[in-house]
Amino acid sequence: MIVKQSKSAEKDPVLEMRNIRKTFPGVVALDDVNFTLLSGEVHILLGENGAGKSTLVKILSGAYQKSGGNIVLFGKDVEIKNPRQAQQLGISIIYQEFNLISQLSAAENIFLGREFLLSPTIIDQKRILDSAQSLLNDLGVNIDARQLVGELGVAQQQMVEVAKALSLNAKILIMDEPTSALTKNEIIELFAIIRKLKNRGVSVIYISHRLEELSEIGDRITVLRDGKYIGTHQISEMTQHDLIRMMVNRELKEQFPKQKQQIGDEILRIERLNRQGSLNNINFTLYRGEILGVAGLLGSGRTELARAIFGADKIDSGMIYVDGKLQIINKPRNAINLDIGYLSEDRKAEGLVLDLSVQSNICLASLGRFSKFGVVSNKQEKDAASEYVKDLRIKTPGLNQKVLFLSGGNQQKVVVSKWLCSNAKVLIFDEPTRGIDVGSKVEIYQLMNRLTAEGAAIMMISSELPEILGMSNRVMIMREGSIAGIYDTDNVTQEKILQNALGAA
Amino acid sequence: MKSKEFLLHNARQFGTLFGLFVLVILLWILTPHFLTISNLLNVAQQTSINAIIAVGMTFVIITAGIDLSVGSIMAFSGVVLASALDAGLPLPLALLIGLAIGMACGLFNGLLITYGHLPPFISTLGMMSVARGAALLYTRGRPISGFGENFRSLATGEIIGLPAPVIIMIFIYIIAHFVLTRTKLGRYTYAIGGNEEAAVLSGINVKFFKTMVYGLCGMLSGLAAIILTARLNSAQPIAGIMYELDAIAATVIGGTSLMGGEGRIVGTLIGALIMGVLRNGLNLLGISSFIQQIVIGSVIIIAVLIDMVLKRHKK
Numbered sequence: 001m002i003v004k005q006s007k008s009a010e011k012d013p014v015l016e017m018r019n020i021r022k023t024f025p026g027v028v029a030l031d032d033v034n035f036t037l038l039s040g041e042v043h044i045l046l047g048e049n050g051a052g053k054s055t056l057v058k059i060l061s062g063a064y065q066k067s068g069g070n071i072v073l074f075g076k077d078v079e080i081k082n083p084r085q086a087q088q089l090g091i092s093i094i095y096q097e098f099n100l101i102s103q104l105s106a107a108e109n110i111f112l113g114r115e116f117l118l119s120p121t122i123i124d125q126k127r128i129l130d131s132a133q134s135l136l137n138d139l140g141v142n143i144d145a146r147q148l149v150g151e152l153g154v155a156q157q158q159m160v161e162v163a164k165a166l167s168l169n170a171k172i173l174i175m176d177e178p179t180s181a182l183t184k185n186e187i188i189e190l191f192a193i194i195r196k197l198k199n200r201g202v203s204v205i206y207i208s209h210r211l212e213e214l215s216e217i218g219d220r221i222t223v224l225r226d227g228k229y230i231g232t233h234q235i236s237e238m239t240q241h242d243l244i245r246m247m248v249n250r251e252l253k254e255q256f257p258k259q260k261q262q263i264g265d266e267i268l269r270i271e272r273l274n275r276q277g278s279l280n281n282i283n284f285t286l287y288r289g290e291i292l293g294v295a296g297l298l299g300s301g302r303t304e305l306a307r308a309i310f311g312a313d314k315i316d317s318g319m320i321y322v323d324g325k326l327q328i329i330n331k332p333r334n335a336i337n338l339d340i341g342y343l344s345e346d347r348k349a350e351g352l353v354l355d356l357s358v359q360s361n362i363c364l365a366s367l368g369r370f371s372k373f374g375v376v377s378n379k380q381e382k383d384a385a386s387e388y389v390k391d392l393r394i395k396t397p398g399l400n401q402k403v404l405f406l407s408g409g410n411q412q413k414v415v416v417s418k419w420l421c422s423n424a425k426v427l428i429f430d431e432p433t434r435g436i437d438v439g440s441k442v443e444i445y446q447l448m449n450r451l452t453a454e455g456a457a458i459m460m461i462s463s464e465l466p467e468i469l470g471m472s473n474r475v476m477i478m479r480e481g482s483i484a485g486i487y488d489t490d491n492v493t494q495e496k497i498l499q500n501a502l503g504a505a
Numbered sequence: 506m507k508s509k510e511f512l513l514h515n516a517r518q519f520g521t522l523f524g525l526f527v528l529v530i531l532l533w534i535l536t537p538h539f540l541t542i543s544n545l546l547n548v549a550q551q552t553s554i555n556a557i558i559a560v561g562m563t564f565v566i567i568t569a570g571i572d573l574s575v576g577s578i579m580a581f582s583g584v585v586l587a588s589a590l591d592a593g594l595p596l597p598l599a600l601l602i603g604l605a606i607g608m609a610c611g612l613f614n615g616l617l618i619t620y621g622h623l624p625p626f627i628s629t630l631g632m633m634s635v636a637r638g639a640a641l642l643y644t645r646g647r648p649i650s651g652f653g654e655n656f657r658s659l660a661t662g663e664i665i666g667l668p669a670p671v672i673i674m675i676f677i678y679i680i681a682h683f684v685l686t687r688t689k690l691g692r693y694t695y696a697i698g699g700n701e702e703a704a705v706l707s708g709i710n711v712k713f714f715k716t717m718v719y720g721l722c723g724m725l726s727g728l729a730a731i732i733l734t735a736r737l738n739s740a741q742p743i744a745g746i747m748y749e750l751d752a753i754a755a756t757v758i759g760g761t762s763l764m765g766g767e768g769r770i771v772g773t774l775i776g777a778l779i780m781g782v783l784r785n786g787l788n789l790l791g792i793s794s795f796i797q798q799i800v801i802g803s804v805i806i807i808a809v810l811i812d813m814v815l816k817r818h819k820k
Contacts, residue, residue: 310706312705312706331705331708332705332706332707332708333708333709333710335708336707336708337708342706344706349700349702349703350700350702350703350706351703351706352700352703353695353696353699353700353703353704353766354699354700355695355699355766355767356692356695356696356699356766360692360695360696364692364696364703364704364707364709365707365708365709367689367692367693368689371688371689374688374689374690375687375688375689376687376688376689376692378687418707422708
């Protein structure tokens with residue numbers, strides 16, 4: 001152990017990020033974060049959803065500009081202004097979603113934008129092909145450089161990205177969740193390649209949630225939490241429990257005005273629900289008056305479950321009972337008629353029609369109620385909308401204001417109003433407080449209390465564990481499309497939720 | 506306060522209206538024949554056909570779609586209508602057939618777009634050729650001419666000094682304004698164009714309403730066919746070539762966003778009038794039809810450019 005540490009201490013830092021700060025309007029995404037990368041090491045970046053990992057690497061790759069702090073690369077102070085400059089400095093990033101053009105060949109992708117030329121306009125196809133092929137051969141992967149990227153598997157496409165990074169002479173390679181779409185064997189191959197890169201002196205920044213694989217590939221680990229630097233350690237010295245504690249150990253600062261309601265009868269029951277590739281044998285029951293918190297990492301199937309129940313995505317099999325009766329929900333209209341409402345995680349893309357007025361948005365899902373022979377009664381619509389504007393204290397200059405011009409919190413209240421207006425009794429809230437100010441958050445929580453007091457049931461999907469623990473009666477944890485556990489909130493901790501979500505022993 | 510809100514809400518329409526005024530004053534100065542009652546009525550009458558087609562186009566474009574087939578559908582509806590009249594069918598029935606043919610073509614467009622998942626550009630481009638071919642086939646390429654007085658009065662008749670086509674146009678605009686602002690179809694038209702995903706998740710039957718919008722657009726092309734056939738006393742299978750351009754132009758000049766979700770029927774009327782006044786003025790000034798095409802094309806491009814710049818400023 002001591003030997004190993006002194007050995008890594010001998011290595012030179014290739015990159016030092018000091019006191020990095022990044023703010024977005026109204027949010028501090030990174031606050032005084034330090035990060036040091038040594039030559040030839042694999043450095044794991046760990047943290048919950050929204051901890052700031054992606055922001056940090058995006059600053060490094062030139063996609064974002066830092067708001068403060070400095071970056072020292074190979075001993076020199078640098079400003080990274082754009083992705084192209086980052087590449088020139090020897091920094092390459094491989095995103096979870098690859099940046100490849102599937103209609104072009106592997107070789108064409110590797111040298112895209114940097115084609116070898118025979119003359120100022122004519123591409124040297126042969127040289128591109130030969131160079132690409134030798135890069136791929138060097139990596140020890142079996143890919144024909146002439147093949148179209150669209151015909152390659154996910155793992156092979158990843159290798160094309162790696163080859164592209166090497167062709168750019170990358171000294172620092174950032175990999176964002178590289179194993180999330182790979183099979184066991186492909187992961188083994190990937191790790192072999194990463195070790196090969198290490199031996200060539202390439203440093204790798206590796207973002208992953210899979211605790212079990214971290215010790216296998218990583219040398220050191222840096223943990224971020226809520227945009228803050230928590231610590232850097234030799235990975236061999238850390239247990240999975242240590243890591244989880246570092247990820248979640250935070251005080252419950254925020255006030256959650258949770259009022260425990262009397263839990264009533266069953267209102268929604270899901271049995272053996274399956275959807276190819278995203279949901280796997282889901283069973284649970286939702287009761288009147290309760291808030292069921294749904295936790296899980298991004299991609300764990302939380303949103304997919306919400307959309308499946310709401311009829312936005314087709315299910316392959318399974319049963320949905322509402323008030324004890326088996327129902328068929330093929331499209332959102334069916335769900336709305338059964339008094340189910342879905343507040344989606346992306347209110348601008350899925351919840352609101354931004355160019356329509358506050359009134360039109362509130363009444364959008366229940367226009368049938370306000371119309372006769374297809375003609376909408378402006379008075380009825382106005383009465384209903386103004387009631388919700390008053391009741392939920394939506395700050396707007398008028399009912400005719402386009403929702404585009406409202407603040408995030410008020411926009412969210414408009415979406416909630418839409419579902420109250422449609423008489424929803426089962427409310428699926430997907431990240432209901434994302435991107436809204438603290439004051440509006442508390443108002444949304446109070447509203448949730450009121451709704452459950454009136455006998456509604458709420459399924460609240462959230463990435464914020466304090467919110468889940470602060471507001472829910474029960475917590476359901478999802479992992480890889482399955483339910484990893486359901487607990488009473490009183491019997492569960494942040495550590496336990498994260499253990500379930502990560503699949504740690 | 507109320508009036509200020511009204512002004513703000515319709516700022517884009519007032520801008521277009523201002524453009525129309527400038528154009529009118531310019532022509533008034535340049536040619537003495539322009540600002541006479543008879544010429545203005547003439548402009549209104551000539552504008553009516555494009556204006557009616559542009560109503561359907563406005564609905565379609567608000568859903569973030571496009572309809573390139575309106576001119577061909579008009580020709581096809583026209584020749585079928587003419588043959589029905591020729592065959593001695595009662596006038597109301599013949600008119601209904603004309604409208605039904607237009608609507609059927611439009612609904613077919615809508616079905617291809619919604620259930621067939623075709624881009625509107627492609628399905629209506631195909632329909633543009635199909636309906637044109639059908640019109641030519643149906644008449645073996647020859648026009649059908651000579652109709653009864655009753656039918657022709659749809660174009661030649663007058664009520665309180667206004668030509669019948671102008672009255673029909675005004676009537677259609679009043680109804681269309683009502684539909685767009687006060688009915689479910691209208692509201693959903695905006696919602697679909699503004700955010701189709703949100704519309705689906707709000708339980709709106711997007712496929713049904715979209716299909717209806719294309720059907721409506723086709724039906725209005727059928728109505729335009731009735732007026733054109735009555736005015737010319739002849740149905741031509743080659744009628745209405747490039748009419749889609751004029752209708753799209755009137756719509757976008759009138760402030761309807763090609764991105765969907767935004768637009769007003771009054772704007773389209775002003776846009777159609779701008780197109781009509783411009784054509785008429787250029788004719789009065791004796792400017793060749795070749796140059797006219799260049800001017801009109803440029804006006805469309807400039808109008809949309811101004812719109813884009815203004816929007817970018819707002820954001």
